Every structure is written in structure tokens, then in C-alpha cells.
Amino acid sequence: MDALPVATGFLRPADQTAKRGQSPEQMRETAQAFEASFLSQMLKPMFESLETDGPFGGGEGEATWRSFLIDAMAKQAVKAGGVGLADTVMSEMLKMQEQPA
Numbered sequence: 490m491d492a493l494p495v496a497t498g499f500l501r502p503a504d505q506t507a508k509r510g511q512s513p514e515q516m517r518e519t520a521q522a523f524e525a526s527f528l529s530q531m532l533k534p535m536f537e538s539l540e541t542d543g544p545f546g547g548g549e550g551e552a553t554w555r556s557f558l559i560d561a562m563a564k565q566a567v568k569a570g571g572v573g574l575a576d577t578v579m580s581e582m583l584k585m586q587e588q589p590a
Contacts, residue, residue, distance in 0.1 A: 511586070516582045517575070519578075519582070520575040520578040521575045523575065524567050524572070524574040525563045525567045525571075527563075528563035528567065528571070528572070528574075529559050532562060532563060533556075536559060
């Protein structure tokens with residue numbers, strides 16, 4: 490699993506029945522994508538105050554591509570074990586599947 494899928498948002502009640510057939514692997518990928526998205530949002534403020542000037546700074550180009558760097562860092566953190574959010578999300582997804590329709 491090289492790339493994590495992009496989280497598409499929260500499930501609406503009408504979507505829950507369509508998602509009931511997800512395999513555990515698909516649920517794990519979704520939970521990891523959610524955790525990566527969360528971590529990316531948490532990392533963004535850390536980089537907002539960094540200057541891109543200097544002899545080897547990237548200027549506007551670096552600022553433009555910074556969000557891609559932050560997303561890659563978040564995905565790598567999830568691959569390394571993350572902060573445990575994916576496990577909690579997956580547990581809740583499993584509980585949702587067990588509920589009667």
C-alpha cells in the first residue's frame with residue numbers, strides 16, 4: 490500500500506447502507522486516510538511561520554508546494570504508526586457495520 494486514498498468526508502445516513510459491504514482492508518485504508526488528513530491539518534500551522542528566503546530557499550515555489558510536502562509527511566507518519574486515530578476510526582466503522590439497517 491504505497492498511497493493512501495483521500496478521505497472523502499463523513500458518511501451520511503443514506504451512504505451507510507452502501508458502505509456496509511466494505512472489507513476490513515478497505516475500512517483500514519479509509520481510517521488511515523482520515524488520520525493522514527487530520528495530521529496534515531495539524532501540521533499546517535507549524536509551517537506557516539517558516540520563511541522560504543535565504544540562499545537555498547525556494548521562495549514562492551516552495552510556498553506553493555508546501556501543502557504537498559505536509560500531506561506527504563502526514564501520510565508517512567500514518568505509515569509509521571500514526572497517533573492511533575486510525576485504530577479508533579476503524580473501531581467505530583466496525584461498530585457501524587454491526588448495527589442493524
